[in-house]
Amino acid sequence: AANPVYGKIPVLLLPDGRAICESAVIIQYIEDVARGSGGAEASSLLLPDDPYERAMHRFWTAFIDDKFWPALDAVSLAPTPGARAQAVEDTRAALSLLEVAFKDRSNGRAFFSGGDAAPGLLDLALGCFLPALRACERLHGLSLIDASATPLLDGWSQRFAAHPAAKRVLPD
Numbered sequence: 001a002a003n004p005v006y007g008k009i010p011v012l013l014l015p016d017g018r019a020i021c022e023s024a025v026i027i028q029y030i031e032d033v034a035r036g037s038g039g040a041e042a043s044s045l046l047l048p049d050d051p052y053e054r055a056m057h058r059f060w061t062a063f064i065d066d067k068f069w070p071a072l073d074a075v076s077l078a079p080t081p082g083a084r085a086q087a088v089e090d091t092r093a094a095l096s097l098l099e100v101a102f103k104d105r106s107n108g109r110a111f112f113s114g115g116d117a118a119p120g121l122l123d124l125a126l127g128c129f130l131p132a133l134r135a136c137e138r139l140h141g142l143s144l145i146d147a148s149a150t151p152l153l154d155g156w157s158q159r160f161a162a163h164p165a166a167k168r169v170l171p172d
Helices: 023-037 051-077 083-107 120-126 130-140 153-161
Strands: 012-013 019-021
Touching: 012 023, 012 051, 012 130, 019 023, 023 051, 023 120, 051 083, 051 120, 051 130, 083 153, 120 153
Parallel strands: none
Antiparallel strands: 012 019
C-alpha cells in the first residue's frame, strides 16, 4: 500500500507518513539527510563529496539495477540454452564494464567508494547481488567474477564479503 507504483518493498516510511520507495533511492535519501544534518563524518557517508563523482556513483548504481541484475537474473530464467548463453554473455559484458568502473572510481583503494575502511553506495548496490551471483555460478557451473576475467572485481568481492557490516547479512 505504501508503494502503489510497484506494489513491493522496500519502502521507507517517514514519521510524517510519506513514503520513499526502492533501495537505491532510500539509501540516497538517508545520505542526503546525513549530509544536511551536518553530523555525519566524511568516512560514514555513502557518496563522495565531489559532485561529479557522486553522479558517477549514481550512474553505476542505476546500471547495476537496470543492466547487470536483469542480465544475471536471465541466466537462471532463460527458457532455452541459447537464451541462457546470451544472458551469460550479457552478464559478462556488464561485469567487464563494472571492472572498468571499479578501476576508475576506486582510485586503487579497496572499495568503489574510493576508501579502504568502508563500502559506499556503489559497493552496496553491487554487493547485495553477490549471493545471487554466487548461486548462479554454482547452479550453472559458471565463473562470472574471478581473478582471470575480472581481477579487480574478484578482489573487491572478497573484501566486500569480509567487511563486518556485510558479514552480518550475507549468507555463507
